[in-house]
Amino acid sequence: MDVHSKQLLLMVVAVIYTKVATQPVSLPNCPTKCGNVTIPFPFGTTNNCSLDNTFLIDCNKTSSTSTDVPFLPQTNQSVLNISLDGELRAAWPVASDCYSENGTKLSQIIQDINMTHFHISPTKNKLIAVGCDTVGVLEAADSGRKTYATGCVAYCNNRTDIVANQPCSGIGCCEIQLPQVHMLTRVLYGSYGGIFYNQSHSKVHDFNPCGYAFLIENGSYSLTRSDLLKLKNKEFPVLLNWTVGNQTCLQAQKNLFNYACKAEKSTCYDPGTNKSGYLCRCFGGYRGNPYLINGCEEYNECLEHNDCVEEATCIDLPGSYHCLCPEGYEGDGKNNGTGCSPKSSTKSRKDIMLTIALSVSASLVALLIGSFYAYLAFKKRKFIKLQEHFFQQNGGLLLQQQIGRHGGSTEIAKVFKVEELKEATNNFDQGKILGQGGQGIVYKGVLQNNRIVAIKKSKISDPNQVESFINEVVVLSQINHRNVVKILGCCLETEVPLVVYEFIPNGTVYEHLHDETQSIKLTWKTRLRISKEIAGVLAYLHSAASTPIIHRDVKSSNILLDQNLTAKVSDFGASRIVPLDHSQINTLVQGTLGYLDPEYFHTSQLTEKSDVYRFGVVLAELLTGKKALSFGRPEVDRNLAAYFVSSMKQGRLLHILDKNIDEANIEQLKEVAHIAERCLRVKGEDRPTMKEVAMELEGILVVEERRWGSDNLSSEEAENLLKTARSIKNIEDVVGGSGINSYESYSLNQISMSLIGGR
Template sequence: MVLKQLFLVILLAAAAMAAAHEALSLDGCPDKCGDADIPYPFGVGVQRGTSRNCFLDHSFNLTCNSSSSTLYFENYPVSNISLQQGQMDILTPVSKQCNGDYNDSYTNLYTKDFTISSTRNKFVTVGCDALSFIEFTNNNNFHCNSGCVSLCDELQSHQNKTNDGTCSGIGCCQLNIPVGFNSISLGASFRAFESTPVSPVNNCTYAFVVKDDGFNFSFNYLDNFPNDSVPLVLNWSVSNGTCQTASTNYTTDYACKNNTDCVNSTDGIGYNCKCKPGFQGNPYHPHGCYDVNECETINECTMPNQCHNYDGNYSCSCPHGYKGDGYKNGTGCTPSYIFILIALGVSVALLVVFTLISTLCWAQKRRTLKQIRRRNFEQNGGNMLLQQFSQQHKYTERTKIFTEVELKNVTNNFDEGRILGRGGQGIVYKGILQDNTSIAIKKSKLGGDPRQIKDFINEVSILSQINHRNVVKLLGCCLETEVPLLVYEFVDNGTLLDHIDPLKNEFSISWETRLRIAAETAEAISYLHSYASIPIIHRDIKSTNILLDHNLTAKVSDFGASRIVSLDETQVTTMIQGTLGYLDPEYLQTGQLNEKSDVYSFGVVLVELLTGEKAVQFSRPEQTNLTMYFVSSMKEDHLWEILDKQVLDQKNIGQLKESASLALRCIRVKGEERPTMKEVARELCGLMAMEIHPWAKGENLMPEESEYLLGHVPNVDGEIGASSSAFHDSMQKEIIALEIADGR
């Protein structure tokens, strides 16, 4: 607690010192009026809470017009006050007389304590055949008169030969200001001289005293002079004495404070104060000037950390092992000979050690990386894959083994922005090869599970044997990484579910496209079952595993759960695996996997295409499971109520009936009652070629049509009723299998 209080006191003291350093006016006094600063000894009013004046004496008393935010010295607006130059800029009126006025125009300026700067001002007259005069007076009542004549008889030729800005007697004349005067009286008059003037539009004469950089003559001013007032510079000083008398008779009235020098006024009246070299601030302020830390600003030290600040100045030095004075404009700092030898020896030794260590680290890193890649290869089932490839010589040429570096380069080091999707078995990234070919890279989530590694190797082995336009093509794999990577052709239009789910796609695809996609998918599955060199059961047919390219061509994907069936096998006993809503009820009950399991899953996809509904949807009040909902609706003759409104059309009623009948046969509980995928593909191709039934416009659908729809199923009423009960029981077991579905 004591330390905190001490720290707070130090901060407050530092803040007070910083405020004192930057102070221009006295405490409790305004330091600005509008844009103009008010530095002491000048001031406005009295200090807040006291009766003490904010100014040194009444000659420095200013006023601030709060309504216009204008600072005034006597009756003249003040634009700037310079402490270093001892000068003040004010605005004074312009004296003006035009042709026809018979009385001369006068302007008077009187400053009791300040003088008109002789080095910063000039007396100017603007006009044609113009005569101006000025009278200077000082406090000793000494007078000095002068005048200026401006002619225009050569104005035309002068304008043709020269540019504006020259005040040399043609349209404009000027005089210098004598030293030490604090009062002026000036006037302008129009006189007709013996010349042939070129009369401007506005034949007027203007006279004024103006600071050197406050006025530039232009011939346009003869027609229209733009200013009613001009800036003028006053010299100000403190007291009427000199620095010698002020320092000899040092009193509390001496204006120069700490760390300041006294400088006699250039006009010979009074003196001014300046901060000593190495100090800055307000030399008239009671706090005086404060030291400038040259080590924190620009200095002449060769080495910045060898700068030493002290009051009013600084010094430079050289560190140990160097010689010189430490100044840039001096001898600087150079290493001594012994130091160079020592530094060179140390540098060489360090370089040798660094090179040796780097070489050892590089070699160790290569050995470690090689070991890691070998370990990853073995853990990711590389030996198992090589063994399977050795049995499939003609297929291995289609599969390339990618390196980790290659895949990092094409995915920008697996950047988050390259992720196409996430699933239960991994993350899919988009990559671009050097030939601008887009690829999809699947990064599996294995986690050391031998069964998942086996699924991965199974997918590589199966896809390497498949060559079908409606099956996603496997381009290669990478086993060097911690988790294995699969490289596929890139399918750029999302999944089938993305296009039929109204929550994901506002514009649903047409029935003709849906029917074609169903036919292409059926052909791909039929190829896997019947035409591949070894029959393949996909085991996870669903709408999210059917990808669509830019032409909406179907591509069956995700073979992680697939199984190869020997030619002498009709079914395989496996651990139940699949996705809730698509699982074959018979497979779910018996664990016996066969080709009819894929037929059931495809039937669910066909129902999704017909209804636009998801396979499992907990928000559906009628029935969570789509197949149960579909069978129940068919039994109650409500087919037209559950069809997707996007596909329902008078022209395709026949196709819809036949497709619904086919879907109903595919999702029968008993596998032996389902058609084969070859039969399904043949029927769908036939439906695509089917002539559209010419239904009458506006004709209502009759119950007989629904009966026709069920006509493909023998003993419809009895079988559907019986099947529904068994189907319902099977669905309950399928829901229990959600945990078995392997997270997919």
């Protein structure tokens, strides 16, 4: 066949398999567009044109447009475009707060959006806050109604701080990823100004009168200086995920009547582990709408994208194509395959094969023997190098340096083999997860001696996290206290390090306080004892440990409870060992929203008084049963510390107490509440030490235990015990602390609501 005949044949084949007809988008007699937006089935603008009410789109004119605009009925947000790959792009409103020149808040808009049918993509969107004295806060919920909270801080001194095309790293704007959870269905977000000490937004008002917070699709925003004066956009694009129903492909295919993949040349696929429902797509070599009968049509891949090498000829086939090599060449003709290469003669190929066979046969025995011994030696060296690599990668050398620095006092109980820990956790099964945070994932495990343990698998991706892991091992190894979680050993020979702790079975103080079925167990006597135990641990760390230690992340979710509801302080990943010749340490602000020491933002100094402040927040939680920080409703849109101190000043202690505190002595409650109030003073120098707090709580507990232990306690005995407790408390006067009757001006602006490094 000559060249012209071959080309003519290929053209005929291409014409046979090429369809020029327009592919259907929607059901017959249904509109395919609303304004400029294509509405593909299963979506539709009427009940008859959509698969069901889930995919119904409202198509109406607005006051600002002359053309129709598609809207989501459940949120009344405009639709920008719809993809058959399971994505829908919608316009999302901006939240804001604005201030007068003297710093008075003029207005605030907090956005609360519930998605009925579609889910906000946690991987393709982010929260951005814009402003020079602004914190953006986000509360999200998944389909199981579990809530998650996060946020970030944006700050600058003047407009010249802003550089064009700079990332939102905190100067003028900040950004944070959405919680990576199962199907986000609700988001509540807003911006809050006046976050820094005594500023109240007044210093930046001239060029930044308002702060803004908004959800946006990744890569869709770039900060400009004019945005600080006024953000022109009222909405930004956000990517939503959609699927058909809530069944898997296997389940949906059992009912063909309701099965959505109607096209003959279509298939079903599950969109991923974090999504329910299923999606449809056309076979390879076909395209169109797989949700319509005859919706998938073949197209000529030879006339469009294909993988044939330049010298090969593309031949279109039904649903596929073939790359034909020229005459005298062999191979599959594809760039990612064998391509096309000249054929070798039969005789030459036989000679080459015979030569290779003889050479291999002659040296086979020698090669086998030498290779066997070389392989054994290589595997041994490789295994040793791999262990050394993981040891260094996981901070083994840093751990040795820390041990030497502290005079060899750090002793790890046991160095575990990774096989032991895999067996204990059923190869780190998901069902064994007890919890997870910024420092790692904690699994429940059972060792060979039947001891139940908690195994922490650290998340390490940079040197700073390696240092945090080694820091926790060093700190815990030096602590010997019955109210501190014990470290049993570690494993450094794996890709990520593992630490083994004693297992504490009864959850956290946070879980007990904020779960109605559990909070009833926390009687006043139990809460007072837990407070004393936590204070005792912190006093020990600050004053009695061989080297002073600052915990830096005291919060109710880091206080575990054993079977007897005895407190066990945990999570020392953020702790710092204080050298004996230093009373304070420069450090980045680190902690959890609601627990941050306001003095951080002025001194950037880390002292023991920061732990005192965090303990004060925990004590306020135990007294009120409220969370450290709530937002989203005007009546509770505040920090618990400020709320507690304000209520104490107004004499409203009895109004804010937890309803489950019903058998407590009122005088003793006031004593404990006053301790919390002193711990929450703005200036660290005005707060008591943890040693003083622990002694005061111990004295109060003695009085309470005598009262609980004897109903016949006379008034004179009670008064004597109370005097004893008060004399213990007055140690503050002996060491030169602030007077117990003094009060410090306290406002929400003095308590930072930022979230930096939260875990």
